[in-house]
Amino acid sequence: MRALLTIFLSFLFVSTNLYAVVMNSSNYSLESDSINFGGGRSSSSNFVQESTFGEVATGYSGSSSYNLHAGYQQMSSSFISLSVSGDVSLSPSIPVSGAGVATGSTVITVTTDNSAGYELYIKASSSPALVSSSDSFADYIPVGANPDFSFAVSASDGEFGFSPEGADIVQSFLDNGAVCNAGSSDTADSCWAGLSLSNILISSNSSSNIPTGETTTLKFRAESGASNTQLPGLYVATSTVTAIAL
Amino acid sequence: MKAPSFIKRFSASVLCLSLLCSFTSIYAIEGQFEISLTVGGDLIAPSVPTGLSASAVSGSQINLSWTASTDNVSVLAYRIYRDSLFVATSSVTTYSDIGLNPNTLYSYTVSAVDTSYNESAQSLPASATTFPLSSPPSSGGGSTLPVIFNLQVTPTTSGAIVYWETSQPTQTLFSWGKTNDYELGNSAGLLFSTTHSINLSGLNSATLYQFQITATNAYGISSTASGLSFTTLWLATGKENVRNFVAQARDSHIDLSWQNPTDPSFSEVRVVRREGYFPTDSADGEVVYEGGAEFFRDEDVERGIRYYYAIFAKYSDGEMSSGSLASARIVVPGEVVEPFDPFDSLPKAKGVHPIIQNLSLIDFDFIQRGQVLSFFGNETVAINGDQRLTVSLDYEKVPEILKTILITLSHPDNPEQIFSFLLRVNEEKTAYSATIAPLGKSGLYGVEIAIVDYQNRGLKKIVGNLLATAEIGFGQSDSFFPGAVILLKKNWINLLILLLIAYCIYRVLKKRKEKLMDKRPVVKKFS
Numbered sequence: 001m002r003a004l005l006t007i008f009l010s011f012l013f014v015s016t017n018l019y020a021v022v023m024n025s026s027n028y029s030l031e032s033d034s035i036n037f038g039g040g041r042s043s044s045s046n047f048v049q050e051s052t053f054g055e056v057a058t059g060y061s062g063s064s065s066y067n068l069h070a071g072y073q074q075m076s077s078s079f080i081s082l083s084v085s086g087d088v089s090l091s092p093s094i095p096v097s098g099a100g101v102a103t104g105s106t107v108i109t110v111t112t113d114n115s116a117g118y119e120l121y122i123k124a125s126s127s128p129a130l131v132s133s134s135d136s137f138a139d140y141i142p143v144g145a146n147p148d149f150s151f152a153v154s155a156s157d158g159e160f161g162f163s164p165e166g167a168d169i170v171q172s173f174l175d176n177g178a179v180c181n182a183g184s185s186d187t188a189d190s191c192w193a194g195l196s197l198s199n200i201l202i203s204s205n206s207s208s209n210i211p212t213g214e215t216t217t218l219k220f221r222a223e224s225g226a227s228n229t230q231l232p233g234l235y236v237a238t239s240t241v242t243a244i245a246l
Numbered sequence: 247m248k249a250p251s252f253i254k255r256f257s258a259s260v261l262c263l264s265l266l267c268s269f270t271s272i273y274a275i276e277g278q279f280e281i282s283l284t285v286g287g288d289l290i291a292p293s294v295p296t297g298l299s300a301s302a303v304s305g306s307q308i309n310l311s312w313t314a315s316t317d318n319v320s321v322l323a324y325r326i327y328r329d330s331l332f333v334a335t336s337s338v339t340t341y342s343d344i345g346l347n348p349n350t351l352y353s354y355t356v357s358a359v360d361t362s363y364n365e366s367a368q369s370l371p372a373s374a375t376t377f378p379l380s381s382p383p384s385s386g387g388g389s390t391l392p393v394i395f396n397l398q399v400t401p402t403t404s405g406a407i408v409y410w411e412t413s414q415p416t417q418t419l420f421s422w423g424k425t426n427d428y429e430l431g432n433s434a435g436l437l438f439s440t441t442h443s444i445n446l447s448g449l450n451s452a453t454l455y456q457f458q459i460t461a462t463n464a465y466g467i468s469s470t471a472s473g474l475s476f477t478t479l480w481l482a483t484g485k486e487n488v489r490n491f492v493a494q495a496r497d498s499h500i501d502l503s504w505q506n507p508t509d510p511s512f513s514e515v516r517v518v519r520r521e522g523y524f525p526t527d528s529a530d531g532e533v534v535y536e537g538g539a540e541f542f543r544d545e546d547v548e549r550g551i552r553y554y555y556a557i558f559a560k561y562s563d564g565e566m567s568s569g570s571l572a573s574a575r576i577v578v579p580g581e582v583v584e585p586f587d588p589f590d591s592l593p594k595a596k597g598v599h600p601i602i603q604n605l606s607l608i609d610f611d612f613i614q615r616g617q618v619l620s621f622f623g624n625e626t627v628a629i630n631g632d633q634r635l636t637v638s639l640d641y642e643k644v645p646e647i648l649k650t651i652l653i654t655l656s657h658p659d660n661p662e663q664i665f666s667f668l669l670r671v672n673e674e675k676t677a678y679s680a681t682i683a684p685l686g687k688s689g690l691y692g693v694e695i696a697i698v699d700y701q702n703r704g705l706k707k708i709v710g711n712l713l714a715t716a717e718i719g720f721g722q723s724d725s726f727f728p729g730a731v732i733l734l735k736k737n738w739i740n741l742l743i744l745l746l747i748a749y750c751i752y753r754v755l756k757k758r759k760e761k762l763m764d765k766r767p768v769v770k771k772f773s
Contacts, residue, residue: 082275090283092319092361100363102283130283137283220281232286239281244274 080112080245081213082120090222094158099226103219108241110203111213116246117206120216121199122162125238129195130160130222135231137222139194146181147173147191155225160237161192166216168203189219199242206246291366292317292358295324295339300374303415303438304464305348308374310341315358315366327355327368335359342437349378377464391469392416392461399476403616405447406476408457412440416461420444426456426473438464452480452616480616483636485567487667488515489683491557493574499545500574504557506540507683511562514538518556524571525556526650527670549576552586556668568680571652571666585662598704601645602697607710610695611638625709631685631716637695638679639669648700651678655712658689688716 085107094100112118130137140161142148153159164173165186173191176183180191193200203216218241224230297313315321323335328343329352346352352375355368393413400407408420415438421428433444442459449455458472491504506512515538520531534555535542547553552575559567577583597603612619612627613636619627629635637653644651651669656662667680685691691712698705 078273080273080275082277084277084279087279088281090281093284093286093288095362095364096286096289098363104281106279108277130281132285135285222283224285230285232289233284235283235285237281238278240276240278242274242276 082243105219110243113210114245120203121242124195129237132233132235147193151192155227158224160222164202168205288362291364295356295369298372300372302374305377317360394471403451403479409443419460422457484681487567487570491570493572495574495576502542524554528558550578568670569668598699626711628713631714636681650698654694656692
């Protein structure tokens with residue numbers, strides 16, 4: 001019984017840290033709150049005592065792959081959250097043989113109060129990214145060092161790529177109406193690249209964006225050339241987006 | 247011994263759960279999602295088109311029609327083959343194959359394609375022979391007169407869509423004009439068809455147009471429908487403003503007076519007041535009066551402060567006029583009163599937005615009775631002073647920056663008496679406009695249009711004239727005659743002097759001629 005009570009109280013103590021944003025609405029966000037536990041002020045006619053309930057294993061620790069701020073509201077100075085609007089179903093379906101194009105999109109929202117801003121990356125869980133049990137689409141390879149302004153595949157290929165759009169997309173995905181990594185336009189359905197196992201930087205901003213956050217729309221496109229043959233089946237790509245507070 | 251054990255276990259739990267659940271400590275956060283695609287998901291081709299028929303309508307054209315295919319997803323289009331060769335794609339179930347040789351047999355098939363580019367088998371073939379060049383066919387109406395019927399006209403403010411049908415496939419010639427000479431143009435339809443339409447554009451609003459249709463079948467047999475007409479729609483005009491809105495400073499208050507519109511749907515006015523500059527809409531400032539009166543005394547004023555007023559006429563449908571403007575200031579004792587320039591208080595900047603800078607008076611439409619009035623030169627518009635006037639500027643002619651557009655009219659007899667109106671954007675965001683009540687008096691009114699460019703802190707002024715004819719009865723002012731009458735009336739003294747001078751010259755010349763006659767030598771005739 002006491003053990004159960006211990007776990008319950010322990011959970012209460014740490015549960016306040018479960019969410020990066022504990023409350024929000026369209027015009028505010030509350031970064032953290034707490035339920036005071038233990039400690040406090042005790043007094044009698046002849047003494048006053050201020051006591052607190054001690055914490056253990058608090059403070060910052062980290063490595064190349066993680067940062068840990070453990071302890072009571074250690075992160076009260078900064079937060080970051082990320083949401084994905086949903087999975088993507090490319091449509092229409094692509095024929096086994098003959099030309100076909102399928103497209104779809106999802107929206108990533110990053111919210112941070114970090115005054116230095118954030119960066120948003122994308123990577124695939126497999127290479128090539130879009131695979132079925134028996135076949136795959138090649139990851140899109142731009143002609144040059146920059147993303148291709150227009151998505152183009154040869155007649156004998158089937159390829160899969162993505163294009164980010166939004167206010168914070170990085171320079172390499174901006175264009176001048178004809179070429180990517182040039183100009184400052186975000187022309188719709190332009191600047192295509194392929195997913196890879198490595199993180200690709202797609203959006204960044206150097207300031208806080210609370211409470212509304214900033215969205216990045218990720219457009220995906222799979223295309224099969226006129227003489228290409230794709231084996232029938234369900235093709236799936238698992239993608240990971242990572243937002244980092246700078 | 248139990249207490250330390252409890253604290254120990256509790257501390258351990260805190261540590262574990264803190265490590266698991268301290269998400270507020272995250273500097274990097276991840277999200278994962280899947281992208282999926284079906285290949286070969288729709289392998290089912292549409293059904294084969296049926297009922298294909300081919301019908302020759304001339305020596306160079308065969309019309310095809312067929313019954314629509316069905317598909318498990320959606321039919322995208324139909325592919326048409328002539329003599330086994332692909333010739334075209336059609337999104338509908340008809341196709342006209344043109345440019346064919348006369349008296350030639352052609353065979354057609356059609357297939358359907360779905361959104362996954364699955365193509366059905368080709369339909370059963372259908373054949374037709376194009377007409378020979380000389381003799382009409384025994385059937386199909388070749389030798390009979392085509393009949394034009396089911397004529398439908400849909401006019402707009404600047405054009406019309408005219409639709410009609412013919413009893414047999416015909417080519418058509420559509421001619422139109424303001425008179426029955428159909429002088430404005432014609433359009434020939436080269437395709438033989440039984441349904442026809444034309445979209446006329448660039449016409450004047452509120453204007454009667456006449457047109458004629460000639461339908462000719464493949465053998466040159468024609469029928470004509472003439473004496474047809476339509477009237478383009480009137481240009482929209484806004485709600486009429488009040489007239490003669492004046493603000494007069496008295497010793498301790500400011501009197502506002504105006505005349506309400508006579509429109510039966512007028513309900514009341516709203517007077518809005520601001521300091522600094524004119525209100526830009528009915529909510530931009532303090533509402534000092536609402537009601538149906540034609541006078542308001544503003545007593546809540548301070549000496550030495552200029553107050554800017556805008557009055558908006560409200561109508562029963564909830565709409566408001568664009569607003570009339572006036573301002574007044576009670577002078578400080580001992581102050582020398584100087585003429586007021588409503589733009590003096592605006593910031594002086596070197597320029598405005600280049601698009602605004604390039605505007606001239608002819609960019610504005612002056613509209614009466616639904617028609618755009620003509621300019622005399624680039625600065626003068628002749629108007630009917632007995633009718634209300636709408637001044638309008640296309641929304642796209644000015645940049646989408648914060649701006650105020652004002653038009654000020656100065657009275658022909660007293661140029662210091664001015665009336666200003668706001669040009670406000672309409673709900674459809676197609677134009678900025680103001681509708682001014684009938685001026686009611688003939689004369690040459692000065693016009694000054696001011697565009698305040700708040701973004702560039704600049705001001706663009708455009709000047710011109712309105713030549714108003716009132717109570718003369720010459721009707722619509724889109725003619726030179728009323729203008730000439732006004733000019734004659736304004737300059738009658740000069741004309742009288744000219745006539746007197748001409749008469750004097752005539753008299754002098756006549757006297758000199760008489761003297762010369764008197765001095766001629768007398769010629770005596772000898773018998």
